[in-house]
Amino acid sequence: MKRRTATYPRALRVNQVLRQVVAEELERLVDADELPMVTVTAVDTAADMRTAVVYLASLEEATAVVLEERRGHLQRIVGAQMTMKRTPRLTFRADPAIAAGSRVEELLRGLHGGEPADEP
Numbered sequence: 001m002k003r004r005t006a007t008y009p010r011a012l013r014v015n016q017v018l019r020q021v022v023a024e025e026l027e028r029l030v031d032a033d034e035l036p037m038v039t040v041t042a043v044d045t046a047a048d049m050r051t052a053v054v055y056l057a058s059l060e061e062a063t064a065v066v067l068e069e070r071r072g073h074l075q076r077i078v079g080a081q082m083t084m085k086r087t088p089r090l091t092f093r094a095d096p097a098i099a100a101g102s103r104v105e106e107l108l109r110g111l112h113g114g115e116p117a118d119e120p
Contacts, residue, residue: 011045011047011049014045014049014052014082014084014088015042015043015044015045015052016043017081017082018043018045018052018054018078018082018088019040019042019043019054021077021078021081021082022040022043022054022074022078022090023039023040025073025074025077026038026040026074029066029070034066034070035063035066035067035070036060036062036063038056038057038058038059038063039056039057039058040054040055040056041055041056041057041095041097041098042054042055042095043055045088046088049084049085049086049088050086050088050089051088051089051090051091052088052089052090052091053090053091053092053093054090054091054092054093055093055094055095055096055097056092056093056094056095057094057095057098058094058098059092059093059094064092067092068092071090071092074090075087075088075089075090078090
């Protein structure tokens with residue numbers, strides 16, 4: 001699954017600010033024991049700025065349910081902190097790059113017979 005990459009400066013700025021705002025609010029939810037610890041790895045905003053996919057390092061079923069319940073709250077926070085015509089509708093997904101990296105690491109370990117590779 002290939003992620004779209006922002007091709008113009010506004011989308012890059014929106015992605016960076018969204019990532020920061022959502023990560024800060026998720027940290028508050030973790031502190032309030034409403035959510036387990038999650039890491040926001042990236043945000044990908046659609047070209048029309050109506051939707052944004054928030055990629056997380058891991059996304060368990062229970063976490064996904066809580067995030068969906070709190071989505072409206074998160075969107076209100078984003079709307080209050082960003083000056084945009086529309087607040088993007090947030091969706092949450094596990095970052096496929098994390099799974100791919102883990103798979104590559106597993107394959108490399110298999111090549112070395114399970115021993116950790118020497119670092120230079």
